[in-house]
Amino acid sequence: MLAALCLVSFSxxxxxxxxxxxxxxxxxxxxxxxxxxxxxxxxxxxxxxWYFSSIIGENMVLLNSRPNIKKLPGGSLQLSDPQPSQAGLFRCEDDANGLLVEYEIDFQDATTLHITHKDLGQEPLQNETLKLGGEVLVFTHWKPWQDCNRCGEPGERKRLGYCYVEEPLETPMPCRLYLRDEKVQYSRLRPEMQVEGCFVPCDPDKEIQQPFFIFDIYQLGKLTNPMWLTCPLASIYR
Known part of the structure; x- marks a missing residue:
């Protein structure tokens, strides 16, 4: 009988x-x-x-039956596994068609994510100039560093960076919101993630005891075929 190498549980x-x-x-x-x-x-x-219009300027359509979109009881909109093709304007109105809030979102392609480790001397993408009629600057807009993934011992933390375009004297915009339906093949137009080592002391006052729910357990052995393991509700934002 094949001996199991490990048990993997997701929670x-x-x-x-x-x-x-x-x-x-x-x-x-x-x-x-x-x-x-x-x-x-x-x-x-x-x-x-909720209404939606894609970045290519289509008319607003009511979001009532999309496989990965769900309106929550309080009115907010949940998007599960959003794709780059869903970049556009999400508009929330009340039942009298009054504007409540609008989100214009560029879902940048995670499969093109440029990943570097700062402590290994790996360099993030450099700013570059793109010619679209005139010259525009393509750069990475970095978000703050996330929390260290361990305390009391060496760990790592990450930060996300998004592709932005800036015209002279104009406010920068996420790349696809700027380009709209412009067909541009340019390797610089992608998001980034940077990782670095960290060490933080443990703070008992910040430790939060929360219940965990185990979704599934996988038994892995020497003859197990290649597997893609997915952790439900995992997020790169945390």
Missing amino acids: FPMLWAQTFISCSYKSQCQQALLSGNDIVLRCDHKKAL
Whole structure:
């Protein structure tokens, strides 16, 4: 009988299962995010109606039956495994068609993620100039470093960077929101992730005891065929 090498179980903290994106009341917010990672667009209205228009300028359509989109009881919109093709404008209205909030989102392709480790001397992508009628600057807009993944011992932390375009004297925009339906084959137009080592002391006051739910257990052996293991509700944002 084949001896098992290990048992792999998947669990997650129940209170941190969702990544919420918020925007001020009656405002429009532009956001770059990564494809394949679940998010919730916040709209606090129980009778909210959600509309969508793609980045190529199609008419707004009511979001009522999409396989990976679900309106939550409080009115917010949950997107599971969003894809680059779903980049565009998400508009939340009340039942009298009044604007509540708008999100213009560029879901940048996670499969093209450029990953570097700072402590290994690996360099992130450099700023470059792209000619589209005039010259524009393509650069990475870095988010803050996330928390260290361990305490009391050496660990690692990461930060995400998104592709942005800036025209002279203009406000920078996420790349696909700027390009819209422009067909550009350019390897610099992709997101990044940078990793570095970290060490932080443990702080008992910040330790939160949360219940965990085990989704599944896999038994792996020497003759196990290659497998793709997915952790439900895992997110690169945490």
